[in-house]
Amino acid sequence: MKISVILGHPYENSFNAAIAETVITTLKNNGHTAMFHDLGQENFNPILSDKELISENTEDELVLCHQSEIKEADGIVIIHPNWWGQPPAIVKGWIDRVLRKNVAYIFPEGNNGGGFPIGRLKAKAGLVFNTSNTPEERENTVFGDPLHHIWKDCIFGFCGVKIFDRVMFRVIADSTCEERKQWLDEVRQKVNQYFPQ
Template sequence: MRVLLVLDHPYTLASAENVPHRRSFTAAVAAAAVRGATAAGHEVDVIDLAADGFSPVMTREDLVAWRRGAVVDPLVGDYQRRLLAADHLVFAFPVWWEAMPAGTKGFLDRVLTKGVVFAERPGAKGNPFRNLMPRLGGVTVLSVMTTPDKAYRWWYRDPLTKILFRGTFGKIGVGNLRWVNFDRVAGKTPEQRRRLLDATEKRFAALAPGRGGASARKGPLARGSSLTHSGT
């Protein structure tokens, strides 16, 4: 199975090691997922948005091309080719102001181009979109936050899943959607963080070679356990 992991953190994947002032728990989680999936024999492709210098801004030229089912940015075209080749998609990012960083939102805006990854069905009753990513069997979101998980789900009404699942991939028609949230990061001890990273590695080592992975459940939203390295 081909796993595409999209990392969105300014420190890049190079910050996965626990080096003071040069570390990111988000990057450590992404690295653990890569280790686990690789150990299971999957092919893992990593898009490191910050390392690539990806711009989240939809320019006028981008929007004109988007409406025509085309792209003007070679990096966006490269991301689309890699996305279309993926069997499972993973996002890893910190939660800032209760939502994803700009890079992830820009990935949705600029990479998910009409006519490339989805098609519109004019006059359709119900969902007006058709999925053009037949290989993509599931999406996993790995989010890192300082907000308590219960507060995020019940007070803020988990905007992440509304945007990424209900408003994007679920709308397109991708199933097996899983959210794994690492909450209250700053309060975790080094041992607690290590256990969380071990659990993440095991989670991705358990991915089956079928579409979406063995651990993914059917339905519009399958939530992982609430988990949570100092700093996002």
């Protein structure tokens, strides 16, 4: 299987990067092809221009590469920190520029975009790994865990990816080496669950 793996963290030695490395190694050990992109290292431009918005087309070769791969992906893994209850800007820009109409979804003929979309992604499962410094109780009771809703319903559900799971590792700032080792074991288990040999 071809699995698209997207990392959205600016620091190359972050725990997010360790998660991505663990995901890629596990996928390869299971016989899958990991199509990996570190958005920061690639200098992915997150800005959706007016021309690109109106035309629904792009001349950006990197965006075209991402669009081609996401259409072919049998599974998708996204890794990023929780910033203000949202993905970092570079990940939001990736969503805006890559998961476009006629790439990730379409609308029925005669629908101007106000109705229900038809997801076009063939990925069987979407898996998201997040890190956060917000305690779980506060995230759920005060903020309502917006990242879960964003990824499950607003993105993967919209684009036709029906199987979804998400893991949040917290509190990352106070975590110990032992906790991080346990978390990476959990990453391996999740990847093995959704993308086995």
